[in-house]
Amino acid sequence: MLTILICSGCASTSAQLYQAAAEKGRAETKVMLPVLPAEFQTQVPHAPAVLGANPVIVLARERAQLDWANGVIRRFGDFYRHLQSGMKGN
Structure with missing residues (x-):
């Protein structure tokens, strides 16, 4: 059960990092x-x-x-x- 919670937490963190990187890229773009x-x-x-x-x-x-x-x-x-x-x- 603990393994499932840890794996789901990693997937959530990965999605959040991806979204944050995309937002940062849009904010910093010059074009x-x-x-x-x-x-x-x-x-x-x-x-x-x-x-x-x-x-x-x-x-x-x-x-x-x-x-x-x-x-x-x-x-x-x-x-x-x-x-x-x-x-x-x-």
């Missing part, structure tokens, strides 16, 4: 990271393919979705580079 834009956290879905639809139209819609997804990747790269340059003080 506050902005919220990541929502479009970088969602996947771009495939264009719907309806049975019997013209394959050329389906392909054109899928290409449009691919262009959108590639645009998200480009915007994320720009966002990251802008963030990175701010962290370097440039």
